Amino acid sequence: MNEYITVRYLTEGKDLSKKAEGIAVGMTVGSWTELPAARKEMLAPYLGRVEGVTVQEECSGIQRGIISIQYPVGNITPDIPALLTTVFGKLSMDGKIKLMDIDFPPSLLSQFPGPKFGIEGVRSLLGVTERPLLMSIFKSCLGLPLHELEEQFAAQLEGGVDLVKDDEIFFVDDKAPLEKRLQSYNRIRENAGRPVLYAANLTGPVHQLIDRAKYAIENGANCLLLNILPYGFDILHRLAADPDITVPLMAHPALAGAFSSAAEYGIASPLLLGKLMRIAGADLVLFPSPYGSVALERNEALAIADNVRAENGVHRPSFPVPSAGIHPALVPQLYEDFGTDAIINAGGGVHGHPGGAADGARAFRAAIDAVTSGRTLADAANESQPLAAALKKWGGA
Numbered sequence: 001m002n003e004y005i006t007v008r009y010l011t012e013g014k015d016l017s018k019k020a021e022g023i024a025v026g027m028t029v030g031s032w033t034e035l036p037a038a039r040k041e042m043l044a045p046y047l048g049r050v051e052g053v054t055v056q057e058e059c060s061g062i063q064r065g066i067i068s069i070q071y072p073v074g075n076i077t078p079d080i081p082a083l084l085t086t087v088f089g090k091l092s093m094d095g096k097i098k099l100m101d102i103d104f105p106p107s108l109l110s111q112f113p114g115p116k117f118g119i120e121g122v123r124s125l126l127g128v129t130e131r132p133l134l135m136s137i138f139k140s141c142l143g144l145p146l147h148e149l150e151e152q153f154a155a156q157l158e159g160g161v162d163l164v165k166d167d168e169i170f171f172v173d174d175k176a177p178l179e180k181r182l183q184s185y186n187r188i189r190e191n192a193g194r195p196v197l198y199a200a201n202l203t204g205p206v207h208q209l210i211d212r213a214k215y216a217i218e219n220g221a222n223c224l225l226l227n228i229l230p231y232g233f234d235i236l237h238r239l240a241a242d243p244d245i246t247v248p249l250m251a252h253p254a255l256a257g258a259f260s261s262a263a264e265y266g267i268a269s270p271l272l273l274g275k276l277m278r279i280a281g282a283d284l285v286l287f288p289s290p291y292g293s294v295a296l297e298r299n300e301a302l303a304i305a306d307n308v309r310a311e312n313g314v315h316r317p318s319f320p321v322p323s324a325g326i327h328p329a330l331v332p333q334l335y336e337d338f339g340t341d342a343i344i345n346a347g348g349g350v351h352g353h354p355g356g357a358a359d360g361a362r363a364f365r366a367a368i369d370a371v372t373s374g375r376t377l378a379d380a381a382n383e384s385q386p387l388a389a390a391l392k393k394w395g396g397a
């Protein structure tokens with residue numbers, strides 16, 4: 001008996017039922033009604049089928065709504081390039097149509113690597129179990145000598161962050177090459193006396209990335225950052241599946257807006273940045289928060305978090321990392337929206353603190369401690385000058 005993946009699209013047309021039938025046939029066997037019986041028998045295992053059509057609105061003879069198509073699992077190889085080409089390749093160019101979601105049978109999910117570490121594994125590496133984690137970002141890094149980056153790194157650790165990541169645009173690192181950064185940062189981490197993950201930006205020609213990842217790990221890297229969409233989902237899959245890649249993988253959403261921002265075109269962000277990142281192997285998934293200048297709509301951001309953490313019967317849950325525009329006064333809202341199993345990620349909210357990056361991190365830690373113990377930020381600020389200064393600058397004082 002055939003197994004199917006179920007794919008949902010938001011689209012429009014004069015007759016959505018007819019359009020759905022056309023997609024089911026056209027994206028699988030190409031044509032059907034005119035085929036002779038013998039060829040139909042041969043191609044039947046590869047034929048898509050319509051699961052359902054929901055017309056949400058109709059105006060001037062045009063229907064708009066959701067169509068659900070089932071594709072035989074046997075039509076694809078277990079990789080995301082094959083998956084996306086099969087269910088949305090040429091279809092993505094056919095006017096107003098957006099890929100909303102994909103449901104996978106366990107037999108197919110099990111062929112994707114998923115996260116090696118996930119939430120539980122990352123927490124185990126850091127020894128932190130009962131609160132959201134705190135991550136900060138190097139700002140800035142391009143063109144800076146190594147000693148300035150060392151000062152930034154030390155200040156962030158001094159303030160109490162759990163993770164530090166490179167800026168995703170840090171490709172040209174001639175003044176602070178990766179090997180030297182790792183040597184310096186590892187010494188600073190050792191002096192901190194507690195576990196800290198540093199997510200080094202993995203860069204270079206795509207055919208060299210696996211070797212570069214292994215080189216970084218051999219030189220002390222304990223986390224890797226990758227711009228998944230510019231490089232392609234398959235490199236994340238191959239990194240996650242490689243037994244020699246023994247550190248958490250952090251997925252950055254660079255370029256996601258080109259895929260997901262349009263209301264009637266592209267790929268919905270909860271699928272693109274949530275479900276697909278997780279099954280391909282991301283342990284930590286960054287995505288725009290609902291609060292900053294590049295904010296996602298709140299329900300979209302929550303859906304991404306749900307997709308990376310939801311029980312799917314096969315893979316570990318990944319850490320959601322809502323990012324952009326985060327400052328200490330937002331910690332209560334972050335905690336309310338994303339809960340304990342999330343990472344609070346800040347760049348300007350740490351480095352823009354009046355007292356510098358160390359106080360910026362201290363302010364976040366004080367805010368996190370407050371919300372997890374049921375206290376208000378105003379109350380906690382009475383005992384934390386860095387938090388008081390942050391609230392004065394960003395609101396909440």
